[in-house]
Amino acid sequence: xxxxxxxxxxxxxxxxxxxxxxxxxxxxxxxxxxxxxxxxxxxxxxxxxxxxxxxxxxxxxxxxxxxxxxxxxxxxxxxxxxxxxxxxxxxxxxxxxxxxxxxxxxxxxxxxxxxxxxxxxxxxxxxxxxxxxxxxxxxxxxxxxxxxxxxxxxxxxxxxxxxxxxxxxxxxxxxxxxxxxxxxxxxxxxxxxxxxxxxxxxxxxxxxxxxxxxxxxxxxxxxxxxxxxxxxxxxxxxxxxxxxxxxxxxxxxxxxxxxxxxxxxxxxxxxxxxxxxxxxxxxxxxxxxxxxxxxxxxxxxxxxxxxxxxxxxxxxxxxxxxxxxxxxxxxxxxxxxxxxxxxxxxxxxxxxxxxxx
Amino acid sequence: xxxxxxxxxxxxxxxxxxxxxxxxxxxxxxxxxxxxxxxxxxxxxxxxxxxxxxxxxxxxxxxxxxxxxxxxxxxxxxxxxxxxxxxxxxxxxxxxxxxxxxxxxxxxxxxxxxxxxxxxxxxxxxxxxxxxxxxxxxxxxxxxxxxxxxxxxxxxxxxxxxxxxxxxxxxxxxxxxxxxxxxxxxxxxxxxxxxxxxxxxxxxxxxxxxxxxxxxxxxxxxxxxxxxxxxxxxxxxxxxxxxxxxxxxxxxxxxxxxxxxxxxxxxxxxxxxxxxxxxxxxxxxxxxxxxxxxxxxxxxxxxxxxxxxxxxxxxxxxxxxxxxxxxxxxxxxxxxxxxxxxxxxxxxxxxxxxxxxxxxxxxxxxxxxxxxxxxxxxxxxxxxxxxxxxxxxxxxxxxxxxxxxxxxxxxxxxxxxxxxxxxxxxxxxxxxxxxxxxxxxxxxxxxxxxxxxxxxxxxxxxxxxxxxxxxxxxxxxxxxxxxxxxxxxxxxxxxxxxxxxxxxxxxxxxxxxxxxxxxxxxxxxxxxxxxxxxxxxxxxxxxxxxxxxx
Numbered sequence: 001x002x003x004x005x006x007x008x009x010x011x012x013x014x015x016x017x018x019x020x021x022x023x024x025x026x027x028x029x030x031x032x033x034x035x036x037x038x039x040x041x042x043x044x045x046x047x048x049x050x051x052x053x054x055x056x057x058x059x060x061x062x063x064x065x066x067x068x069x070x071x072x073x074x075x076x077x078x079x080x081x082x083x084x085x086x087x088x089x090x091x092x093x094x095x096x097x098x099x100x101x102x103x104x105x106x107x108x109x110x111x112x113x114x115x116x117x118x119x120x121x122x123x124x125x126x127x128x129x130x131x132x133x134x135x136x137x138x139x140x141x142x143x144x145x146x147x148x149x150x151x152x153x154x155x156x157x158x159x160x161x162x163x164x165x166x167x168x169x170x171x172x173x174x175x176x177x178x179x180x181x182x183x184x185x186x187x188x189x190x191x192x193x194x195x196x197x198x199x200x201x202x203x204x205x206x207x208x209x210x211x212x213x214x215x216x217x218x219x220x221x222x223x224x225x226x227x228x229x230x231x232x233x234x235x236x237x238x239x240x241x242x243x244x245x246x247x248x249x250x251x252x253x254x255x256x257x258x259x260x261x262x263x264x265x266x267x268x269x270x271x272x273x274x275x276x277x278x279x280x281x282x283x284x285x286x287x288x289x290x291x292x293x294x295x296x297x298x299x300x301x302x303x304x305x306x307x308x309x310x311x312x313x314x315x316x317x318x319x320x321x322x323x324x325x326x327x328x329x330x331x332x333x334x335x336x337x338x339x340x341x342x343x344x345x346x347x348x349x350x351x352x353x354x355x356x357x
Numbered sequence: 358x359x360x361x362x363x364x365x366x367x368x369x370x371x372x373x374x375x376x377x378x379x380x381x382x383x384x385x386x387x388x389x390x391x392x393x394x395x396x397x398x399x400x401x402x403x404x405x406x407x408x409x410x411x412x413x414x415x416x417x418x419x420x421x422x423x424x425x426x427x428x429x430x431x432x433x434x435x436x437x438x439x440x441x442x443x444x445x446x447x448x449x450x451x452x453x454x455x456x457x458x459x460x461x462x463x464x465x466x467x468x469x470x471x472x473x474x475x476x477x478x479x480x481x482x483x484x485x486x487x488x489x490x491x492x493x494x495x496x497x498x499x500x501x502x503x504x505x506x507x508x509x510x511x512x513x514x515x516x517x518x519x520x521x522x523x524x525x526x527x528x529x530x531x532x533x534x535x536x537x538x539x540x541x542x543x544x545x546x547x548x549x550x551x552x553x554x555x556x557x558x559x560x561x562x563x564x565x566x567x568x569x570x571x572x573x574x575x576x577x578x579x580x581x582x583x584x585x586x587x588x589x590x591x592x593x594x595x596x597x598x599x600x601x602x603x604x605x606x607x608x609x610x611x612x613x614x615x616x617x618x619x620x621x622x623x624x625x626x627x628x629x630x631x632x633x634x635x636x637x638x639x640x641x642x643x644x645x646x647x648x649x650x651x652x653x654x655x656x657x658x659x660x661x662x663x664x665x666x667x668x669x670x671x672x673x674x675x676x677x678x679x680x681x682x683x684x685x686x687x688x689x690x691x692x693x694x695x696x697x698x699x700x701x702x703x704x705x706x707x708x709x710x711x712x713x714x715x716x717x718x719x720x721x722x723x724x725x726x727x728x729x730x731x732x733x734x735x736x737x738x739x740x741x742x743x744x745x746x747x748x749x750x751x752x753x754x755x756x757x758x759x760x761x762x763x764x765x766x767x768x769x770x771x772x773x774x775x776x777x778x779x780x781x782x783x784x785x786x787x788x789x790x791x792x793x794x795x796x797x798x799x800x801x802x803x804x805x806x807x808x809x810x811x812x813x814x815x816x817x818x819x820x821x822x823x824x825x826x827x828x829x830x831x832x833x834x835x836x837x838x839x840x841x842x843x844x845x846x847x848x849x850x851x852x853x854x855x856x857x858x859x860x861x862x863x864x865x866x867x868x869x870x871x872x873x874x875x876x877x878x879x880x881x882x883x884x885x886x887x888x889x890x891x892x893x894x895x896x897x898x899x900x901x902x903x904x905x906x907x
Contacts, residue, residue: 050804070807071815077808083801087823096819100810148809 001025002047002152002184007056009042009208016042018208019056024152024186029178031187031199031216035231039208040188041080044156047186048077060151071100076150080157082141084129090116090140091125097148115147116140118177134162138170146181153178153185159194171197192232196220204228221331229268229333236269236307237333247330251302252282255327266333271297273329274309280324289314371813372727379724379743379784382716386777387746390757391607397760398600409597413605419585419598423605426581429496430565433503437560438553440504440659441511447652448512449519451645452637459653460512461894466660467509468893469886470842471569472860476867476882477667478502478574484875487666494576502570505663507560508656514559518552519545520636558617565609566750568845569860573867582606583752583845590756591849600760603753610748664886671879675872682876683884699881702862706841709772709858713779713840714833720780721787721832726821728788729795743788746781751845754778758850772856775847779840786839787832794828795821834896838889859885 002024009017016039024030034040045051047058049070058065065073076097084093091112098108116124119139132140138158145153158174159167175198178185189195195202196216203213204224212224223229226237240249242265247256254269274282284302296314300307300321315321398409413419448460466474478501482492492498522545530540546553568583575584582602589599640646674681686699724743728736746754758774798821806816844860851861859881866878 048804048808050807069812070804071810071812073808074810075808077805079801079805081801083799083805085802085805085820096806096811097809100806100815144809 001061002186003057003059003062004043004047005057005059007043007046007058008054009039009046009051010054015039015208017046020205020208020210021056022203022210022213024184026184027182028201029185029187029199031189031195031202032205033189033192033195033202033231034205035190037207038190038205040190040205041156042208043205044077044154044186044188048075048154049073074148074150075152075154076145076148077154078141078145078156078158080160082137082161084132084137084141084144086129088129089125090121090127090129090132093129093140094144094147096144097150101148111147115143118146119143120173135166135170138162142174142177146183151184153183155185155187157189157191158187160189160191167191167194174198204231206231223268223331223333225333226266234268234270236271238267238269238305238307240265240267242332249303250305251284251307254281254325254330257330257332258327260332268331268333269307269325270329270331271308271310273326274307274311274323275326276311276313276315276321277324278322280322282323282325284321284323286315286317286319286321288317372730375723376727376739379720379727379739382720382781382784383742383746386758386762386781387749387754390754390761391749393761394600394603394753394757397596398604401597401600409601413598413601419602422580422582422585422602425579426565426583426606427609429499429503429581430561430567433500433507433564433567434557434561436500437504437507437511438557441508442515443648443652444508444656445512445516445519447649448516449522450524450637451649452639453649453653459656463512463656463660464509465664465890465893466505467507468838468842468889469506470844470860470889471506471567472573472844472863473667473842473882473886473889474502474506474663475570475573476863476878477663478505478570479867480667480670480879481663483574487670493574494578496579498574499567499571499579502574502663503560503564503567505659506570507563508660510559510563511556514556515549515552518549522548522636524636554617558613562610562613562748565613566606566752568750568752569864573864582609583750586752586756587845587848590759596760599756603756606750606753610750614748667879667886668883671876671883674876682873682880685873685877686880698857699862699877702857702859702881703884705772705856706859709776709779709856710837710840712773713776713783714836716776716780717783717787717836718829718833721784721836722791722829724784725788725791725795725825726817729792740788740792744785747785751782751843752849754781755846755849758846771850771852774850775856775858776840778846778850779843780836782843782846783836783839786835787829790832790835791825791828794825798824831896834892838892838896841885841892842889 004023005021007017007020008015018039020039020043022030032040032043042051046053049065049068053066060073085096088096091109094112094115095108098111103111112125113122116122119142121136121139121143124136124140127136129137129140142158159170162170171194178198187195187198199216201214202216202219204211204219206227212219212228214222219228220232223232223234229237238249238251238254240247240254242256242260242262244262245256246253247260247265247267249267254267257265257267282302284300284307287299287301287306289299290297295310295312298309298311298314300309300323302323309323399405401409444463448456469477478498479493480487482488482490482498482501484491484493492501526544526548527540530544531537535543565581566583567581568587571579571581571584572587575581580588582605586599586602586606589595589602640649671682672678672680724739728740728743755778758778762774802820802824803816806820807813811819842860843858844864847858847861848864851857857865863878863881863885866874866881
């Protein structure tokens with residue numbers, strides 16, 4: 001089990017990581033989700049031993065890693081830009097870690113072949129790095145990280161540099177692979193879909209602090225704070241007052257979240273929860289609409305507040321609409337104290353995301 | 358983020374250990390010899406004594422040497438600029454077949470050993486020379502040889518910038534009413550000034566410390582400070598006077614370098630450079646074709662002529678053309694008191710060059726690793742320190758070795774001093790070749806290796822070394838060529854016969870009477886030229902980046 005305890009890293013006076021604590025259980029995949037500059041790459045580098053800590057500890061199964069240099073940690077790290085060795089071929093890259101461990105050549109070749117088959121690149125041994133496509137390079141990088149049998153896998157936006165279609169396909173493949181290997185993994189990304197697809201648990205990191213940590217579904221349905229909600233793309237944040245199964249807000253009455261107590265609350269209404277309905281409780285005027293292929297992103301002004309809705313069909317801007325909200329689409333912001341061990345201190349302005357090389 | 362962060366960062370101790378090798382090398386073989394020259398010149402009897410200084414400053418002969426050194430360098434520099442600027446223009450602005458090859462060929466004279474250059478001009482205008490006019494012993498032969506030797510400096514430095522200068526700037530000046538000439542003098546020339554100043558400084562430095570060419574072509578009458586230091590130290594055995602002359606020369610060199618770097622800082626203009634391919638066009642008008650043809654023809658005559666004549670003379674025996682002189686190199690040639698053994702010289706040169714290359718690689722790679730890893734003041738300071746031997750003249754280095762290292766080292770081991778002196782001059786070439794590539798090795802790759810279990814020394818061996826191997830080969834080629842052609846330092850350090858090198862043997866042959874000896878000098882020069890030119894062409898080949906990430 002990996003434990004990160006009160007880890008702080010400073011870059012010239014500003015904190016890249018500010019007293020960050022969490023743990024990753026054996027076989028668990030934890031995604032660290034954060035915007036660029038949030039400190040997530042620094043966190044990964046700290047765990048890998050590439051970034052010295054200013055304070056705090058990182059332990060593995062209770063043993064302190066502070067005196068253990070990177071090359072003795074046996075953590076596999078997959079870089080965002082893959083960092084494949086240009087002077088070695090695919091086999092040379094994949095076998096690199098095994099060679100460092102002193103594995104004899106015959107076994108090395110066998111393991112390399114296996115690793116390439118596992119990432120569905122059989123027969124790629126003698127290809128040069130320059131001839132690989134983006135997706136192939138990503139798989140080679142994964143095979144290289146996995147081949148030496150690391151006790152944990154660290155992934156730094158491994159799909160970040162790929163185009164969208166490939167990214168979606170590979171994230172599913174990666175999830176399947178991680179599940180099959182039962183490997184402990186720490187996955188860093190700014191893409192929420194990727195985080196939710198891949199991870200058992202998600203930690204939201206902003207300005208060097210963890211704002212919320214919990215299961216993928218938990219974080220998505222119960223954002224701990226406005227910042228988390230905004231980062232997840234939830235912009236319909238409405239102060240309101242809950243009374244029974246309904247809540248009164250500026251735009252009108254919306255269904256109350258399940259199990260919520262009566263009284264004042266800050267509510268989040270998901271954009272996809274709206275539908276055009278003549279019997280709906282909300283009356284508004286269409287301000288703008290953006291065709292997105294499967295649906296429209298529509299801005300609607302209701303009760304002096306502008307909300308975002310995802311609608312199948314959208315009236316012309318300026319026309320009046322009546323909207324209904326489905327009951328499951330509303331959640332209340334949790335109070336900071338009950339946010340699953342989240343740390344809601346707001347640190348100083350974040351430094352630029354470190355990008356060596 | 359800082360480039361050298363994280364676990365791959367070398368500890369200060371590792372850096373110190375790496376820096377220790379180049380530092381102790383420089384300390385023992387550069388700083389200590391130079392300090393010894395200082396002591397020999399200023400404290401000849403153990404205490405401060407101004408007598409050698411007074412002797413030099415009141416000797417009208419020596420003052421004449423200093424004056425000659427200065428003005429011949431100035432005239433050589435101006436002449437080289439005047440002759441080579443049209444070439445730089447043609448290479449920058451026009452596209453013509455064989456341009457790449459011609460540019461490489463034009464560089465050959467610059468890398469030729471000075472002894473070979475001197476010999477080539479003897480073949481042209483010396484006794485028994487092809488032109489039949491005797492100009493050796495006159496300033497004309499020296500100036501011609503200096504222009505021949507330094508043409509490539511102007512062609513590469515000025516032409517390099519010129520080929521990236523946006524032609525639209527000159528067009529803009531023309532459209533604003535400037536004549537062709539005014540557009541050139543008011544726009545192009547000011548923009549080229551940094552490159553012209555750089556080229557002029559380098560040419561001035563080289564001709565100010567010219568040795569081999571002057572020793573061979575200057576005859577008994579003409580001498581630079583460099584030649585005079587050699588004469589005083591080696592022939593007249595007046596070490597204090599030689600030391601004072603060396604100090605004066607070092608002051609001169611320092612003044613040139615300081616002026617140059619000051620000027621460079623002040624005149625640096627940010628400008629938008631264009632890819633060379635976009636700037637050069639095929640000559641279109643008749644005038645342009647005449648210009649290109651004329652410049653290329655005169656280049657071929659100026660640069661190719663002496664080389665061709667050298668080859669011709671080496672084949673032109675008393676009984677017609679043949680390889681007589683080359684065959685004579687293999688025969689015993691113990692004529693008179695002076696012993697010249699060509700085969701032994703070739704063997705010596707080859708082994709010295711190998712040892713010098715080895716030393717230069719060891720020192721240069723350690724130094725490059727330190728410079729590439731550390732940025733900031735300390736790294737720059739270290740870089741400058743390593744460049745110093747290049748600015749110090751070869752004879753001064755040899756002289757320093759003579760006064761500082763002769764006594765403490767066993768005479769039987771004294772041969773090692775020669776490759777050490779060569780390595781001193783070669784180290785900057787290795788550093789220059791390797792540092793940019795080392796800096797370009799991405800930190801990510803080192804981190805990737807560390808994560809995969811490579812300890813720091815292993816990271817260096819598995820990632821840095823293979824990636825810089827090509828640049829190291831280039832550095833090694835330069836070191837080898839430098840060592841093969843080195844003459845100034847060797848002429849002071851080498852004992853007769855036992856540690857004679859090819860350039861020394863050529864000089865000895867030239868100093869001996871008879872057509873056969875002259876022919877042998879020509880033949881050896883041709884061989885040395887062929888070997889040096891080959892290594893330079895190999896370097897150029899290695900330089901072209903192969904397929905891959907960079």
